[in-house]
Amino acid sequence: MMDNKIATQYSSKIMIASVVILAIIQACAGIHPFPGTFTSTDKVCDPDPRLGCFSHQSPFDRILVPLPQSSRKIGVLFWLYTRFCSYQSIHYSNPYSISPSNFKGNKDTKIIVHGYLDDSSTYWMNDMKDKLLQLDDFNVILVDWSGSQLLLAGSRADYLLSVANTRIVGAQIGELIKALPVSRERIHIIGHSLGAHIASYAANRADLVGRITGLDPAAPLFQDMVTDIRLDKTDALFVDVIHTDTNPFIGIDGFGTKNPSGHIDFWPNGGESQPGCLKPLQKQLETKKIPTKLEKRDLEETLELTRNVVCCDHNRAQQLFTESIDKSCSLIAYPCNNYQDFLHGKCMKCNGKCASMGYHAIDYSHIHFKQRLFILTDPEKPYCAYNYAINIAESVGESEDDWFPMAPKIIFLKIYGNLAISADIKLERSVQIKSSDKQFIITSKENLGEIKRIDVWQDNNPLGIKWFIHTINIVGNQGTKTYKFCFKNWNKTDKATADALDKTVKC
Structure with missing residues (x-):
């Protein structure tokens, strides 16, 4: 029989972990105690006349989603990186920021867009940017829509308002693409979570882009919606998507959409959850003393740890794509009717229908895939297997x-x-x-x-x-x-x- 003291400590760990996890789910999935400011007006017109007006008319009549903030509040920043400059600020509203910059119209352009709560200083965006520039002499543009240091603005507003703000951000990226001296086919937008749907809006505003890569496109308020308001294969000449977090968690859908959204949809490890994601939390629960009195520092540490764990599956898509840029390991995925058939070895013969997940998926754009593509990865870096x-x-x-x-x-x-x-x-x-x-x-x-x-x-x-x-x-x-x-x-x-x-x- 379990010792009463041990049982009490174990129960305390589970209770605190559960409370923390629920709090993080609110932060990550948008179940926010302070929803965005709602308005009864039918539309809001942005102070930037290029962007026009945004309304609640169908299909943007989702319940609880407010009208977006202004472009001034969101404060979108565009940071250009090339092999010849560390960074330069450019903007579609200022042609003099583009023409003297190091942007080269004869080079392919990669535009990276973050999701909820992130900003352009986040590690994954800069790691991806560095790997891309190591691979080739690209124009790489990091999009920052974190609110320009304002609280509760841009991607750092509550989730409902951040969803609304994706429309403004997409419109601004679309205007930037139109202002750049480059063929639209040479534009590749890479978006994570909400950033994947922003890529859709940007491509439609620009009329055409060559490629969109969706990294676990956000599910809340997008899943099962009409394709006009979410990423879809009609948004670019080639759309590839990596799904990593579709599994329900404590009764709430995963942060990533279950909807196939591209010409090729990859489902690493089945796409529901990712191996290795619970290890940090398990280690913490096994080794960290549970204080009898919860101090602020302990709570902050536990919140940060649990946020990383709860969002780990969702963020794995970023890491898999970044790792795929280097050709040292090909993440070959196999078409199959379902994940169980794949695990039972029924789909391991490619017959010319396999594809490399991630950056090099474009090499398989000539193949028409009717099935989902599956692959097993390693639980720890490097994930390629x-x-x-x-x-x-x-x-x-x-x-x-x-x-x-x-x-x-x-x-x-x-x-x-x-x-x-x-x-x-x-x-x-x-x-x-x-x-x-x-x-x-x-x-x-x-x-x-x-x-x-x-x-x-x-x-x-x-x-x-x-x-x-x-x-x-x-x-x-x-x-x-x-x-x-x-x-x-x-x-x-x-x-x-x-x-x-x-x-x-x-x-």
């Missing part, structure tokens, strides 16, 4: 254990390729899987190359539970080749080694 399918055929008549029929069975593998050797891989045969063939998807930090041999072993289980293995088939990265390994009823704890055979060979 190579995916392999493993099929285990059990020995007929010997795969069931009469003494412990409901017990799971575990084996370990190590895969040897001509380019790298895998880490130890643990595979567990669940009792729910009734077929004699067991399918798994495993990941490797490195490209193993041509697979030459594998080692297999089992723990010295005190219950004597064994997994009788007949053959193991491994489908290589992108499904280009199947490697077969014969074990002929192996069921020992000693390590066994088998060399790769042609898949046509009988064991």
Whole structure:
């Protein structure tokens, strides 16, 4: 029986964590105790005549969403970065800020837009900018709509008002695009969360852009809405989307939309949640003392930690895209009817229909994808991982254990390729899987190359539970080749080694 003191401390941890998580959900998802100022007027006209008027007429008649703040209050800033300058401020209203700048019309232009509560000084935007400039001589523009140091303005207003403000920000970016001396096809807008929908508005204001990348487009007040008010594949010549946070959390939908929104929609790790995101919170709850009296500093630290954890899934899209810019690892994703089929190894053969998630998705714009694309990533940086399918055929008549029929069975593998050797891989045969063939998807930090041999072993289980293995088939990265390994009823704890055979060979 659990000691009363330990039980009380554990309950306190859970209670405080729950309160903090609910507070962060309010901050992240927009359930704000002080909603935006509402008005009965039908429209508001911006002091900048280029932007025009904004109304509550359909389709912008969403309940509770007010009219946007003025462009003066939002204070959008455009920061230009090139390989030849650290930053320059430019603006569509001042042509003299553009013409003498280092902006080059013969270069591709990347426009990065943040979401709720962020600003252009945030780490992910600058990290992405740096990686892009390392890759090529681009014009990179960071858009800051955080309210220009004003409280409760721009992206730092309550969520409802920030949603309304996306219309103004999108219009301003659209005006900037029209003022830039560059072909619209060379414009690529990268938007996270609310920034993804801002990209949609900007593209429509500019009439055309070459590409939009949506990084987990925001769900609250956008999901299942008409495409006029959310990111959609008609907004650019090519639209690619990464979904990382669609899973409901404590009864509230994930921060990212479930709506497929692009020509290619990627769903890493199923798109609902991301591996590794709960580790910081678990560590904190296990190691941090819960004070009997909650001090302000303790609360602030816990709030910041929990905010990072709760928003971790949502923010993973930024990190995956940034990591993909460097071609050292290709995030190859596989089209499949659903995530469960993918996990069971049913979709690992590309047949020319796979695509690289992230920056290089544009290389696959000629392919018409009818299915969602899935990939498994690593729980820690670097997230990039190579995916392999493993099929285990059990020995007929010997795969069931009469003494412990409901017990799971575990084996370990190590895969040897001509380019790298895998880490130890643990595979567990669940009792729910009734077929004699067991399918798994495993990941490797490195490209193993041509697979030459594998080692297999089992723990010295005190219950004597064994997994009788007949053959193991491994489908290589992108499904280009199947490697077969014969074990002929192996069921020992000693390590066994088998060399790769042609898949046509009988064991």
